[in-house]
Amino acid sequence: MENLSSVTCRHRYSSLFLHQPQRRYFTNHSSACCSLDIKHASFESTPISKSLEPSSSSWDFHPLKELNGCTNLVSVKATHARTMKFLNRFELEFIAKCLITRYLEFGEFGYASSVFFMGFPRIQVSWRDLLEEMEHYGVEKYKVLEEFVQLQNKGVKFDGVVLAMVLRICAVLMYRLLGFTIHGGLIKRGLECSDTRVVSALMGFYGRCVSLDFANKVFDEMPKRDDLVWNEIVMVNLRSGNWEMAVRFFREMQFSGPKAYDSTMVKLLQVCSNKEGFEEGRQIHGFVLRLGFDSNVSICNSLIIMYSRNGKLESSREVFNSMKERNLSSWNSVVSSSTKFGYVDDAMGLLDEMETCGLKPDIVTWNSLLSGYASKGLSRNAIGILKRLQIAGLKPNTSSISSLLQAVAEPGLLKLGKAIHGYVIRNQLWYDVYVKTTLVDMYIKTDCLPYARIVFDMMDGKNIVGWNSLISGHSYAGLLKDAEALMSGMEKEGIKPDAVTWNSLVFGYATWGKTEKALAVIGKMKENGVMPNVLSWTAILSGCSKNGNFRNALKVFIKMQKEGVSPNAATISCLLRILGCLSLLQSGKEVHSFCLRNNLICDAYVATALVDMYAKSADLQSATEVFYGIKNKPLASWNCMIMGYAMFGRGEEGIAVFTAMLEAGMEPDAITFTSVLSVCKNSGLVREGWKYFDLMSSQYGVIPTIEHCTCMVDMLGRSGYLDEAWDFIQTMPLKPDATIWGAFLSSCKIHRDLELAEAAWKRLQVLEPHNPANYMMMINLYSNENRWEDVEHIRNSMRVHRVRIQALWSWIQIDHTVQVFYAEGKAHPDEGEIYFELYKLVSEMKKLGYVPDTSCMHQDVSESEKEKLLMGHTEKLAMTYGLIKQKGKAPIRVVKNTNICSDCHTVAKYMSVLRNREIVLQEGARVHHFRNGKCSCNDSW
DNA sequence: ATAGGGTTAG
Incomplete structure (x- = not known):
């Protein structure tokens, strides 16, 4: 051997x-x-x-x-x-x-x-x-x-x-x-x-293994420099990440005469694809054109990618279109840039074009499309792509699987997710770290936390992405202790939490109403040298808005700006929602102009949030203007618009928008029907309400939710069909909850049906013993019948359940300040001036036939005392304040946190005549628009 | 040239 x-x-x-x-x-x-x-x-x-x-x-x-x-x-x-x-x-x-x-x-x-x-x-x-x-x-x-x-x-x-x-x-x-x-x-x-080959090799070696300066020194000392040496020194600098120096050498090279290699140009453009280098990259594009490199396919491909990475979809398409010769890479680059910008349909069009050119899409092409659909959550389309690539005789690779898993990562698609998991095992794709982490994340997003845990535990070499998936899953589910435990587990394994880890926790705490804790996490981030970014702040904003903690949210927003973090589209969407909920129209308008200045108006979420904000702030005109300005109206924007008409009780217009939406080929969803049924409810369109309620499931396959049922009960009850409402509750497919009975009770209150009210009350005492609104309605009902003993009984019951009387307030925004009028507690500093004007108005009104309506007063006091209390209603004060302070012709806009009473409604009508001013009075999800002594609701509410 | 974790409207 x-x-x-x-x-x-x-x-x-x-x-x-x-x-x-x-x-x-x-x-x-x-x-x-x-x-x-x-x-x-x-x-x-x-x-x-x-x-x-x-x-x-x-x-x-x-x-x-x-x-x-x-x-x-x-x-x-x-x-x-x-x-x-x-x-x-x-x-x-x-x-x-x-x-x-x-x-x-x-x-x-x-x-x-x-x-x-x-x-x-x-x-x-x-x-x-x-x-x-x-x-x-x-x-x-x-x-x-x-x-x-x-x-x-x-x-x-x-x-x-x-x-x-x-x-x-x-x-x-x-x-x-x-x-x-x-x-x-x-x-x-x-x-x-x-030999220049020796010199350039030396530069390369020193650039990589010693220092860039050393390589540049070798270059400086080199007596004769040819193309090779020049190209090498540019490459050495590019490889070391010093693109600025590389560009400088490249420029010098242009003056000295040597010719750039294609590969140098390609690498140069690749490196200039980053944000900082983009301007240089653009200039190099100029060189490319001047030097006639634009006939080089690889260079053009790099240009496409450079523009695509810097958000210039159009420029990247221009480069592509100008190419005389294209290879598979060119097509792949342009397909990937289209999908990256969310234009998967365009990319599909390119695919057809590509096939007519006789080019066969490869796995990369298909994967680009897959990822495009996956990031949009379009699982069906993603699976369609999978089939097509398999028909083309290709096998999905790890990258395809990652995208597919991302596409099916939603609760209803767990079965598909498991099937893909099976494919991974059968085809030995488990080795791939992307596959592993997307599997963990898929199980997290399909609410399958134990599975996620098992898969994660099986991973060797657990990485931060896997940890973060788990942490975010637990945070999201409100299991914040587990999330914290996971984080310390991760630290024990020597992995330092990054911004994503922290943001998951911030998001968890904020979503579960623990704003203080969320802010504390932000503080902890800073201590650990991780700067809170726009996502951290947006997470808190979103949490506050979900929990109705709007005023805190505004403080957070101001704090964020003080820390030098500028908002993005998501932040603005959140902010608009908050402003809408507070009906801060003035601030909303400021944000609108911010969006126009910062080119955020094209964002579908922002545009929708603007429609929503204007509708909620009772500025239907502006809502409509924004809505019609949206190019590709997302479903949500239609829904918001319909809801806007619902708030104003403008039934016909609301239904017209719904019809237009169907004509535009949009598929209505559950929320569309909530909006449509709200339109019917608020406009007394009972017959239409029934029609849409039936069509909803029979024609559009939308299963009625408790919200839809509440709309129906409310609609029937308000319109006086209390018995039908009762029957509806008895026969509805879902178990009636507190909102159903609350809606029913409120209808009983309007129509003074004590018997049915007591039936609802019986259930509400069990279902919702802590909601003061229910108690107030019962007090109202009993006091109308002068049943003061029962009133006292309800009040006692409130004490027993420790239910406080609802705080009542109204507010009005004048210029940049919000003036709040409370029913109890702090008086407004200008109270004297306001009452003076109010009584003046009332005496003028009385000449026109106004009689105070004290039916809403539930106190057992004298009539004159009742009238005095009536004049103290916060919405009256706020409206009067607006008439005194608000200059110009714009409508007076007052928001009230609870329902308004019939007397205030009447007073507002008189005010609009006497002062020749439009008044918009908002009560929760309903708006009253007073003009020339009439209200948009036609007195039915 | 393609793939993984954190935020957004009703």
Whole structure:
């Protein structure tokens, strides 16, 4: 055995040197010998080349053909030997490549690497190609270096160009010591500046393994610089991430004359794709056009990607459209940029175009489309793409699976998610870290926390993304203690929480109403050197708004701005919701103008939130204007618009919007029907209400929710069909909850039906014993009948349940301040002035026939006392204040936190006549618009 | 050239 191996070993090298004058190649190294002039090196200096005179037999020999035909190692070796006799410099590169490939195929790394080292100095072969070839056969770069060292130890002397190549490998593998040794040898032999290939390799090595400054110094000291050296110094700077310096060298190069390589341009554009480099990138685009590089496909592809990464979809499309020649990469780039911007439909169009051009989409194309659908949550379309790629004979890879898992990550699709998990296992895709983390996240998002945990525990090398998925899942579910525990577990494993970890916690605390805790997490972030970003603040804003903590939310928003964090579309959407809930129209308008200035108006969420804000702030005109300005109206914007008409009780218009929406091809969802039924409810359109309630499930497949039922009960009850409402409650498919009975009770209150009211009250005492509104309605009902004992009984019951009387307030925004009028407690500083004006108004009103309506007063006091209390209603004060303070013609807008009484309604009508002013009075989800003594609700509410 | 975790309206 030993014998054999030693034979093989000897054989390995001897056969390679068989017909070659090895000494000449490797020892006798004058700089002339290793100069760039290959023709001389390979022909004149070798005796064999003398025999390369065309002979009849040599013309019949086709080394490449023969090599490719070899079926065993012996024949490869034989051909190798024959090849050396018939060296033809034009074919040498290919022969060398082919030889290496064939040797590698037979596992003969030694032969292959020797060809590799031997072939190079004399041919313009791309060393990178060959290294890739070797890598393809599993030969690692370090083995190439090992071979090199072995050859060197045997006394082989390499010329500068081979050494340059080895230096490049040293740079990639960070073999600093070997690199230094090689450099030392080069200096000793005076080869340091012998060849620009040596110089550029040195720059590359120093740039990567020592410092960029050192590489730049080598460049500065280099006496002669050709294209190669210039391109190299740009590349070295690019690789080190100093793109500014790279651009500077690139500019200098333009003035000095050398020509940029395509690859340099491509890399330069790639690096300039980052935000900071974008301006430079644009200028390089100018160079590209001037230098005629725009005919180069790869460069144009890089331009497409650069524009796409910087949010310039149109420019990227322009580059694409201007290309005369396109390859698969070009199409893939433009498809990916379309999907990235959310235009998956456009991308699908491109796919068709691509196929008509005769280009077959590859896995990358399909994956781009998959990810486009996945990020939009369009699981069906994503699965459609999966089918198409499979029909095309392709197999989904880890990237496809990641996107698919993202697409099915919603509670209803757990089965699909599990099926994909099965596919992962069957096809051994578990090794991929993206697959693992998206699996964890899929189980989190399908509310399958235990599964997520199991999958996560199975992961080896748990990464921060997996941890964060778990933490966010627990946070989201309100399991904040578990989330905190997971975070400390993660820290124990040596992984530092990042902004995402923290934001998940901020979001969890904020969503579950713990604003203080959420703010504390923000503080903790800062302590740990992680800066809270716009998402952290938006999370708190969203939490506050979900919990009705609107005024706190505004404080948070101001704090955020003080900390120098500027809002994005999501923040603004949240803020608009808050402003809408507070009916702060003035502030809402300011935010609207902010959106216009900052180009946020195109965002679908922002536009919808604006419609919603205007509707909630009772400015239907502005809501309509924004709504009709939206180009591709999302479903939610239609829903908001319909809801806006519902609030104003403008039934016909609301239904017209709904009809227009259907005509526009939109599919109504559950919320659409809540809005439509609200329209019917608030406009007394009982017949239409029934119609849409039936159509909802029969034609549109929307299953009625408790909200829809509440609308129906409210609609029937308010319109006086109390018995029908009662029957509806008895027969409805869902269990009636407190909102149902509350709506019913409120109808009983309007129609003074004590018997049915008591029936509702019986249930509400169980279902909702802490809601003061129910108690107030009962007090109202009993006091109307003068049943003061019962009133006292209810009041007692409130004490027992520790239910406080609802705080009542109204407010009005004048300029930038909000004036709040409370029913109890702090009096308004201008109270005297307000009452003076109010009584003046009342005396004028009385001349026109106004009689105070004290029916809403539930106190057992004298009539004159009742009237006095009546005049103190907060909405009256707020309206009067508006009439005094608000200049101009704009309507007076007052918001009240609870229902208004009939007397205030009447007073508002008189006010609108006497002061010739429109008044908009908002009570929760309903708006009264008073003009010339009439109200938009036609007195039915 | 494609893939993973945190925020947004009704």
